[in-house]
Structures are given as structure tokens and as C-alpha cells.
Amino acid sequence: MLLQHTPKEITERKALTINPAKTCQPIGAMYAALGIKGCLPHSHGSQGCCAYHRSTLTRHYKEPISAATSSFTEGASVFGGQANLMQAIDNIFTVYEPDVIAVHTTCLSETIGDDLPQIFMKAEKDGKIPEGKTVLGANTPSYVGSHVTGFSNMVKAMAALAEPQEKKNGKINIIPGWVEPSDMEEIKRLAGLIGIKTTMFPDTSGVLNGPLTGEYNMFP
Ligand code: SF4
Incomplete structure (x- = not known):
């Protein structure tokens, strides 16, 4: 049977293809966190959320995505997730050393x-955060915004760690927004061509578009 589509249906189908799906905020936060050197993203919620975010990024970038989770069960859902997050921070710094x-x-x-x-x-008070290590956090409820909002919220949390310095380092900070790793690479290349030294953050180039070497690197 030959299927005939009306012009309206064809327009709708094209719109579906052209407009990317809006997905949940934590995916953007996880993507941003992967662009910081030696950083492990952590999902404060159930294992299901973390698995979904990781698999979405893995499918898109064809790279293994490392992330931890607070693994909420019924107890944390009722009484709050503080104990889970405290335990997670302790375990992560001990086992994975980000x-x-x-x-x-x-x-x-x-x-x-x-x-x-x-x-x-x-x-920090209980000594769960070792000297020289950092824990930062972003609020990314998924009933508002999208993955792009989540990315921005995580970048804001990173920027909040900046401290004023007496001496200038001669570099320009570039905050690229959610673009692909290859776009970040290209922005840096163009800046180099006009002789500008830059610091880009987050920077997922070389992390989510790396070559297949056959070796697993937790913090590429
Ligand atoms: S929409 Fe909410 S519950 Fe669903 S995966 Fe995203 S964060 Fe988790």
C-alpha cells in the first residue's frame, strides 16, 4: 500500500526532525561536568536517573560516560538524601580519586x-573532602527548563568558584555554551589563528570526541 502524506503531515515530520528533543536538565549538567579536568559528575537521585543520563550521552557521543549516583531508595525518598550523598562523597574520593x-x-x-x-x-566539617579537592553543586530540577538549562546551571556553579587574582594571565575566558566537542575544538583553533590565548570552560573536546585507543581512561 502506498502511503500518502498531506502537506501538513510532511511539515510536521520535518519539524520533528529539525527541532531537537528537549530532555532533562541533569543531562546538560553531566555534559558540562565532563568538560572539567579530573571531574566526576554525580547525580543526586535514584540510580534510574543516572543510568538514563549516562546512556543518553553514551549513545550520542559513542564514548563511555563515567558518573556516580546517590542511589536513592525508599528511605532517602522520604527522609532526604543527605546520608547517601555524604557516603557517596567519601566513597568517590577514596575509590576513584577525582x-x-x-x-x-x-x-x-x-x-x-x-x-x-x-x-x-x-x-567538609566531617573531613569527607580531602585537602585540595573540590565539590560543587547545581540545582537541576527537570520539571523546569531543559538539558540546555542544566548545562548553564552547572557552568554557573563552576564560575562561582573563580577567585580574583592580582596578576592577569593574558588569557581570555571562553564559555562556549552547549555546543559539541568538535565545535569547542574549532573555537579554540580560530582563537589561536588570531593569536588569542584562551581558557575554555567547560571543554569537552578530547573527552567526548577522543580517538578509540582501546584503553579505558576514567578522566580523559
Ligand atoms: S526527568 Fe527527572 S526523574 Fe526523569 S530522568 Fe530526568 S531527573 Fe530523573
């Missing part, structure tokens, strides 16, 4: 009302 843990919230932890800055302060 320089930075970038925590993003999910629908569940936002609905419960978990207070990330308060949990980080407690983790």
Missing part, C-alpha cells in the same frame, strides 16, 4: 528539598 565532584540534583532530590550547600558544609 579532583572535583560535580553534583547535580534531580526531580526527586529537588522535590524532597535537599540543600546541597548545607550537605557540602557538613561533608
Whole structure:
């Protein structure tokens, strides 16, 4: 049977192809965190959220995506996820030794009302954050915004760590927004061509478009 589509149907199909899907905020936060050297993204919510975010990024970039989760169960969903996050911070620094843990919230932890800055302060007070290591957090409830909002929220959390310096380093900071790793590479190349030294953050080039070497690197 020959299927005939009306002009309206054809326009709608084209619109579906042209307009990218809007997906949940934590995916953007996870993508941004992967653009920071030695950073492990951490999903503060259930294992299902983290698995979905990782698999979406893995499917798109064809790269293994490392991320940790607070693994909420019924108890955390009712009483809050502080204990899970404290345990996670301790485990992650002990086992995976990242320089930075970038925590993003999910629908569940936002609905419960978990207070990330308060949990980080407690983790620091209890000695769970080793000297020279950083934990940062972004609020990324998925019932507002999209993956692009989540990316921006995580970048804001990174920028909040900046400290004023007496001496200028002669570089320009470039904050690229959500573009692909190859676009980031190209922006850096163009800046180089006109003789500008830059610091790009986040920078996922070489992380999510790396060559297949056959060796696994947790923090490429
Ligand atoms: S529950 Fe919220 S954060 Fe988790 S996968 Fe669904 S939309 Fe995303």
C-alpha cells in the first residue's frame, strides 16, 4: 500500500526532525561536568536517573560516560538524601580519586528539598573532602527548563568558584555554551589563528570526541 502524506503531515515530520528533543536538565549538567579536568559528575537521585543520563550521552557521543549516583531508595525518598550523598562523597574520593565532584540534583532530590550547600558544609566539617579537592553543586530540577538549562546551571556553579587574582594571565575566558566537542575544538583553533590565548570552560573536546585507543581512561 502506498502511503500518502498531506502537506501538513510532511511539515510536521520535518519539524520533528529539525527541532531537537528537549530532555532533562541533569543531562546538560553531566555534559558540562565532563568538560572539567579530573571531574566526576554525580547525580543526586535514584540510580534510574543516572543510568538514563549516562546512556543518553553514551549513545550520542559513542564514548563511555563515567558518573556516580546517590542511589536513592525508599528511605532517602522520604527522609532526604543527605546520608547517601555524604557516603557517596567519601566513597568517590577514596575509590576513584577525582579532583572535583560535580553534583547535580534531580526531580526527586529537588522535590524532597535537599540543600546541597548545607550537605557540602557538613561533608567538609566531617573531613569527607580531602585537602585540595573540590565539590560543587547545581540545582537541576527537570520539571523546569531543559538539558540546555542544566548545562548553564552547572557552568554557573563552576564560575562561582573563580577567585580574583592580582596578576592577569593574558588569557581570555571562553564559555562556549552547549555546543559539541568538535565545535569547542574549532573555537579554540580560530582563537589561536588570531593569536588569542584562551581558557575554555567547560571543554569537552578530547573527552567526548577522543580517538578509540582501546584503553579505558576514567578522566580523559
Ligand atoms: S526523574 Fe527527572 S531527573 Fe530523573 S530522568 Fe526523569 S526527568 Fe530526568
